[in-house]
Amino acid sequence: MSDNRTLFKSLSNLYEEPSIELRRGPWTLEEDNLLIHYISCNGEGRWNSLAKCAGLKRTGKSCRLRWLNYLKPDIKRGDLTPQEQLLILELHSKWGNRWSKIAECLPGRTDNEIKNYWRTRVQKQARQLKVDSNSYKFVEAIRRFWMPRLLEKMEQNSSLMFSPSIDNQNSTTPSTNRPPLTSPCLKSSNRVNTSDLHREKSSTNLNWDSLDSVGNLMLSENAENLGIPEQICDNIAYDHSVQNDCHNVDITSYEMSAFGSEDTSMSEFRVSEFDLFSEDLTCTSWNTDELWEFRKSDQGFGV
DNA sequence: AACAGGACCAACCGCTGTAAT
DNA sequence: GATTACAGCGGTTGGTCCTGT
Structure with a gap:
């Protein structure tokens, strides 16, 4: 039926008078x-x-x-932060290729951008591992190796957040070959320390669910509709700092417990024993040889 | 320096759902 | 209820840039 409709449209297009090019x-x-x-x-x-x-x-x-x-003015430019990458990995494992739905949870990021990220970065890892990116094995590999490293990166970042010199350099790196951007919202985000956020939250009686007066996503409020596990929301705090008319949202805390993994020993997989990643996690790359060893042993995937 | 291959990402395409008529 | 137009989604493509040889 829909095929007929498409066919009809295509045919009718053939007979449309050529208007403007x-x-x-x-x-x-x-x-x-x-x-x-x-x-x-x-x-x-x-x-x-x-x-x-x-x-x-x-x-x-x-x-x-x-x-x-x-x-659109509120589009966030630059590399995805480890927080955002982590969220994408988790939400994709939950929702699959529902890019627009995933994008709803990443304020300022577009479905296209997330889709591109998945195809170019994540699927690349799957190819290197010679596994299907939708396979259970790959999801497990992400959970056990990629996510902990992203968390580490986030911890490192948070310890550097109040270092002005680094903060200015490190936040959203301008993407290559993009024209100069005019939106005030395209400035680098201003990160804050998680503990300070919580301190501020308790001291100011802020209703964090209603912080979206500037048009940014209210994740915890939307969580039910979006199907986000509550504990994920509980572990995400936002930086809604306003500077120079620029309203930023930054996920600053994302604890592993939020992933609903029964994995009680994530730390076992942290870096030292299986350092499968390059130093720069924003362009994560598996050490395939090591992972192959691990994969052959089949311990890590719980299969 | 030149080339090839890969990575990245903006843009397009086909399809589906939905509101309007 | 049928038809049409439009909005939105996910998959794919193609141009540009980057990197390694």
Whole structure:
């Protein structure tokens, strides 16, 4: 039925009179400006008519994608933080390729970005391990090796959070080949120490569930709808610092207990015995030889 | 310096769900 | 209820950059 519908659409497209030539491919600065200006004046939505009214020779679909994935002001740029990577790994193990749903839990990140991350980084690891990225073995490998290392990285980061020199350098690294960004929200996030967050939370009586007055995700509030395990939310704190009109959300605490793993001895797998990763965890890479040894022994996967 | 292969990521495509008519 | 238009999702592609030889 749907095939027929698609076929009909395709056929009818053949007989459409050639109206304006629609542009495809990379967006120009001029097009971006047109789109930004139009949306700032008229709001988003009704993408097909928006494209026409804005004077863009693009499909509505293309405009929507450009806006949502690139131009929208609250989009967060730069490398995914270890916290975000951890969240992606966990949520993917829970929801699979529900990219938009996963993206809802990562404020400022787009489904496209998360999908790209998964395909380029995570699936690469699966390929190196010669396992299916959806297999139980791979999920276990992630839980036992990748996640603990990300947690370590996060701990390291949190100990450096109040070091101004590092904070300025370390936060979201500008991605290559991106044009200069104009949004105030694209500045690097300002991280704070978890314990300070909790201290502030208790001392200020802040309702953390309603911190979204600036339009950022309220994870704990949405948790039920999203199906996020409660304990995950309990272990995630946000930095809602406001600086120079820039509202940041930063997950600053994410404890392993939140993963619902019955694994009581995660620490056993921490680094020293099976140091399977390169130093730089933002571009994590398995030491395949070692992992192969481990894989052959089959101990680590509990299979 | 030149080239090849890989990695990254923006953009496109096909499909489905849904609201409007 | 049928049809149409649109929004949104996930998969895929292709151009550009990076890295190793």
